[in-house]
Amino acid sequence: MSATPSRTAIVTDPTPVPVQKEARKPFGIGRFLAWASLWIAVLITLFPFYWILRTALSNTKALAANSTSLLPADFTFGAFERVLGLATTAEAIAQGGSGASVNFWLFLRNSLIVATSTTIGQVFFCALAAYAFARLQWPGRDKLFFAFLAALMVPGIFTTLPNFVLMRELGLLDTYMAIILPTLFMTPFSVFFLRQFFLGIPKEIEEAAMIDGAGRFRVFLRIIMPMAAAPISTLALLTYITSWNDYFWPLLVAKDESVRVLTVALGIFRSQTPQGSPDWAGLMAATLIAALPILVLYAFLGKRIVNSIGFSGIK
Amino acid sequence: MSTATAPVTTRTEGGKRRRRIGDLKIALAFVAPATIGFLVFYVYPTIRGFYYSFTDFKVLSEPNMVGLENYQRMFDDPLVWNALWVTLQYVLINIGLQTIVAIGLAVLMHRLTKSMTIRGLLLLPYLIANVIVALVWFWMLDYQIGIVNVMLDWMGVDRIAFFGDSAWALPTIALINVWRHMGYTALLIFAGLQTIPPEVYEAASLDGAGEVRSFFKITVPLLRPVLAMVLVITVTGSFQIFDTVSVTTQGGPVNATRVIYYYIYELAFVRFEFGYASAISVFLFVILAAVAIVQIKLLRAGESDLA
Numbered sequence: 001m002s003a004t005p006s007r008t009a010i011v012t013d014p015t016p017v018p019v020q021k022e023a024r025k026p027f028g029i030g031r032f033l034a035w036a037s038l039w040i041a042v043l044i045t046l047f048p049f050y051w052i053l054r055t056a057l058s059n060t061k062a063l064a065a066n067s068t069s070l071l072p073a074d075f076t077f078g079a080f081e082r083v084l085g086l087a088t089t090a091e092a093i094a095q096g097g098s099g100a101s102v103n104f105w106l107f108l109r110n111s112l113i114v115a116t117s118t119t120i121g122q123v124f125f126c127a128l129a130a131y132a133f134a135r136l137q138w139p140g141r142d143k144l145f146f147a148f149l150a151a152l153m154v155p156g157i158f159t160t161l162p163n164f165v166l167m168r169e170l171g172l173l174d175t176y177m178a179i180i181l182p183t184l185f186m187t188p189f190s191v192f193f194l195r196q197f198f199l200g201i202p203k204e205i206e207e208a209a210m211i212d213g214a215g216r217f218r219v220f221l222r223i224i225m226p227m228a229a230a231p232i233s234t235l236a237l238l239t240y241i242t243s244w245n246d247y248f249w250p251l252l253v254a255k256d257e258s259v260r261v262l263t264v265a266l267g268i269f270r271s272q273t274p275q276g277s278p279d280w281a282g283l284m285a286a287t288l289i290a291a292l293p294i295l296v297l298y299a300f301l302g303k304r305i306v307n308s309i310g311f312s313g314i315k
Numbered sequence: 316m317s318t319a320t321a322p323v324t325t326r327t328e329g330g331k332r333r334r335r336i337g338d339l340k341i342a343l344a345f346v347a348p349a350t351i352g353f354l355v356f357y358v359y360p361t362i363r364g365f366y367y368s369f370t371d372f373k374v375l376s377e378p379n380m381v382g383l384e385n386y387q388r389m390f391d392d393p394l395v396w397n398a399l400w401v402t403l404q405y406v407l408i409n410i411g412l413q414t415i416v417a418i419g420l421a422v423l424m425h426r427l428t429k430s431m432t433i434r435g436l437l438l439l440p441y442l443i444a445n446v447i448v449a450l451v452w453f454w455m456l457d458y459q460i461g462i463v464n465v466m467l468d469w470m471g472v473d474r475i476a477f478f479g480d481s482a483w484a485l486p487t488i489a490l491i492n493v494w495r496h497m498g499y500t501a502l503l504i505f506a507g508l509q510t511i512p513p514e515v516y517e518a519a520s521l522d523g524a525g526e527v528r529s530f531f532k533i534t535v536p537l538l539r540p541v542l543a544m545v546l547v548i549t550v551t552g553s554f555q556i557f558d559t560v561s562v563t564t565q566g567g568p569v570n571a572t573r574v575i576y577y578y579i580y581e582l583a584f585v586r587f588e589f590g591y592a593s594a595i596s597v598f599l600f601v602i603l604a605a606v607a608i609v610q611i612k613l614l615r616a617g618e619s620d621l622a
Contacts, residue, residue: 031427034423034426037423038427042436045498067465068466128345132342132346136345138338138342139339144350147353157555157557157576158600160360161593163360166355181356183356184352185351216338217341247445247561280460283454284450287451290447291443291444294443303435305438305442309503
């Protein structure tokens with residue numbers, strides 16, 4: 001491959017660059033070392049993921065004796081059965097579990113409910129607002145938008161304490177609503193993200209539709225939303241992952257088992273596992289269950305997320 | 316507020332007035348849900364947080380005004396200063412290493428490959444929950460049978476109590492988060508590198524400059540504005556470290572990892588001292604704003620050297 005970096009934006013595929021004489025570098029020791037460092041970084045990034053899988057498929061009791069083996073120690077699905085509540089207490093204890101009943105199905109369901117509803121609400125309401133900020137003319141528009149952006153400056157914990165008090169006053173502690181509400185309507189980032197894209201859609205298309213008699217809401221639903229399908233789905237993906245991974249807020253407002261999400265459940269599971277001989281296989285199996293939906297999403301839609309990084313960070 | 320009465324007439328004559336206030340009614344409907352969310356969950360708690368910081372609020376009782384008492388107490392509280400010092404050390408280790416590694420990775424990718432796979436793999440840890448990342452490393456760094464300590468033992472080096480030794484606990488947590496964020500930061504920088512026109516490198520190459528010289532003479536100066544933005548994002552995030560501490564050390568051993576976020580959390584939700592916790596949050600707010608402003612000024616984020 002030619003070493004000349006083509007001037008494409010990060011969004012496009014590498015286009016084949018015609019081989020130029022001065023551009024072709026010999027595959028010397030420098031380039032070899034550069035490639036080697038890059039692959040070492042990839043290896044360091046991936047190894048812990050392999051180690052989760054390897055440990056999750058092991059028998060906790062056999063881990064100590066096989067601590068360096070790259071393959072699972074005494075291969076078994078026992079750890080998964082244990083954390084999904086499918087194993088009997090005796091079976092769990094025999095494989096190094098604590099014997100306490102854990103049911104990650106429940107927490108998986110809770111995480112799905114929370115992340116899905118947060119994403120749908122936030123993306124829809126932020127799209128509406130972003131459209132008004134990008135496309136409609138009204139007094140006070142820029143001031144309100146600036147106020148939204150200013151909220152990015154406030155550290156999370158500052159609003160977290162009073163928000164907790166609010167949830168308590170509303171009697172919502174230990175409900176899904178308590179977890180979902182604060183981010184259901186907006187986050188400054190989501191509004192900002194979508195506004196940027198709406199600014200780029202040609203005005204003529206909307207105007208044509210409006211001359212045909214379509215109202216603003218109809219134009220928004222039928223024309224803007226489909227045209228912005230790519231950024232909207234990217235944002236939905238990012239919102240889903242953020243919501244899925246959130247730990248601090250659900251830890252404060254939803255500890256009860258009936259509404260406990262996966263991240264909080266993992267923290268509690270870890271603090272309950274015996275100090276001297278933790279159930280490592282069980283912990284890693286639970287971890288894998290918590291990470292799996294994100295890994296699957298990423299496997300299919302990763303390109304979208306990778307391409308969004310430059311945008312969300314820099315501009 | 317005035318309502319828009321201008322009827323939708325033909326675009327040419329009604330256009331100007333419609334521009335002024337004509338969209339107001341519909342615009343209000345569009346921004347209403349987001350604005351309600353903004354007012355209730357951002358503005359209102361911000362005001363309330365300031366208010367609580369001047370009270371003795373303890374959640375279960377009504378708040379009473381106590382003036383500046385919380386702030387006085389804060390300045391005399393050695394644990395606040397310890398928490399700030401610990402947090403600062405964490406930020407320095409975390410951001411220092413992470414930025415160096417990320418610049419390295421970004422430059423390597425920039426000069427070697429546009430491979431989407433490599434970028435995707437490097438980003439992976441960033442998408443995984445902090446709690447999960449903390450647990451995996453907690454296991455890999457276990458004193459008895461964690462793979463890292465077993466390897467150290469095999470190499471003839473003494474085992475390290477990564478989370479149990481007060482000298483190691485904080486750097487360990489910082490390194491775990493370097494692992495989680497290095498790919499993300501590298502991608503941010505990589506995106507910035509893409510804005511440097513390749514002709515600059517070609518010209519330098521024709522003039523006989525090698526890769527190393529090009530890096531210091533072209534990449535570094537042109538990357539400065541990008542780096543400034545990246546640092547503002549990552550430093551602000553780094554100050555708010557909580558999840559990893561909560562899952563692994565819970566502030567210990569003794570106070571070695573009791574970072575500011577964790578201390579505020581303990582004050583508010585273990586000891587229910589909401590008033591005092593709010594005062595420290597105000598202090599943190601001021602520190603973060605100051606850090607961001609200083610960074611932007613120092614690195615002149617707005618200007619590019621490319622012009």
